[in-house]
Amino acid sequence: MKTSVSVVCYRYKVLANGESPLMLRISKEGRRTMKSLGVSVDPKFWNFDTNQPKPNCPNRALIRQIVLKYETEYNGKILTKEINEEEFTPQTIVAEQKERIKVQTxxxxxxxxxxxxxxxxxxxxxxxxxxxxxxxxxxxxxxxxxxxxxxxxxxxxxxxxxxxxxxxxxxxxxxxxxxxxxxxxxxxxxxxxxxxxxxxxxxxxxxxFNTRTPKRALSKADVMKIVDADCTAESDFCRLAQNVFTFSYLCGGISFVDVANLTPDNIIDGRLSYNRQKTHGAIHVPLSERAMRIVDSYAEACERSGYLFPILDSRRHTTPMQKRNRVHKVCHQVNTELRRLACKLNISGVVTTYVARHSFATVLKKSGVNIGIISEALGHHSLKTTQIYLGAFENSQIDAAMQNLL
The missing domain is CATH 1.10.150 (DNA polymerase; domain 1)
Incomplete structure (x- = not known):
């Protein structure tokens, strides 16, 4: 059966202006669909036999132009479908109408x-x-x-x-x-x-693009050089750098921005529980005695600032912008101190807080820990995948694995 296309005045619906909408009507094999053209006309000015505006219809020329435009456009679509022997229905023809583009630069x-x-x-x-x-x-x-x-x-x-x-x-x-x-x-x-x-x-x-990055992990021996270094005579920033590196290594490779945002509320029943700033995934890792000693060393500062580490201060850094700028600044300073410390300890390569994250995974892997817990993804592909894997294991499994760090 031939597909028919016409524009009709839908007199069964009366708009607020007293007119009825013009509708595109497509019929094929007993199936029909209608689509509003966004134009209306008073039914008394419409010839329902020819589906055209009467000679006395206001804006007759414009309405005839609109009718011709839509009938031509949709007859062309149908002809293309028929030539290509494509299956279609009245509904799919209407649905294929191109999206209206709102021009933006x-x-x-x-x-x-x-x-x-x-x-x-x-x-x-x-x-x-x-x-x-x-x-x-x-x-x-x-x-x-x-x-x-x-x-x-x-x-x-x-x-x-x-x-x-x-x-x-x-x-x-x-x-x-x-x-x-x-x-x-x-x-x-x-x-x-x-x-x-x-x-x-x-x-x-x-x-x-080749986005695989070289491994940035240290050996366990080099990690322990940093962890065990005597920094009592060094500057506050050097000690902070050592403590952040050690804490990250001992606490599941926690990133610098997550360390900076830790508060006493993140310590629950002897475990570190937090949501990653980057992926918002929930992380729960054990707090070793050594990691807890680092936290305790900043207890006095924590009472004033509200944060476990002397990086952010709740009295001064109140907006997201202030927090970001502060974290960025201190991270740069900490990494500068880590490079100096590594040089003094004869550790080759560039050492940063991020290296602690990679080292955490690599040391556990070399210790024979279940690859599902630490995941190759930590150093090669998606860090998010690693956090998903960590969250899927029982606390006891993670606790046992992390006994291999020291």
């Missing part, structure tokens, strides 16, 4: 995302998008990104990659930039700022 979308992230306190993520924006702006010769997302095609991404490589960027950095840009593009698609079929990441594969 790349500049506008980036700034909207950054502002929203800052407003809800996701300062670190906001900075990641700000960094992405600034790099893309540099690629655009420091001009505002006042163009639409349709300009960012696979060829554009290839040129962006070449530009970053020419400036000495490593694959890990380029992968980060491309993944962030892809997230912004997906946001633009969702907000109808660009059509879905314009997405260049269907052709440009981010998997081309």
């Amino acid at each position: 790349v500049e506008e979308v980036y700034k909207t995302i950054i502002a929203e992230l800052k407003e809800r306190g996701s300062v670190g993520t906001a900075y990641a998008y700000l960094n992405s924006y600034n790099v893309l702006k540099s690629f655009n010769r420091d001009k505002p990104l006042n163009f639409t997302f349709s300009r960012i095609d696979a060829d554009y991404l290839e040129r962006f990659e070449e530009w970053m490589r020419a400036r000495g960027n490593k694959d890990t950095s380029m992968s980060f930039q491309m993944r962030t840009l892809r997230a912004v593009f997906n946001r633009a698609i969702k907000s109808k700022a660009v059509a879905r079929e314009k997405n260049p990441f269907a052709d440009y594969k981010i998997s081309r």
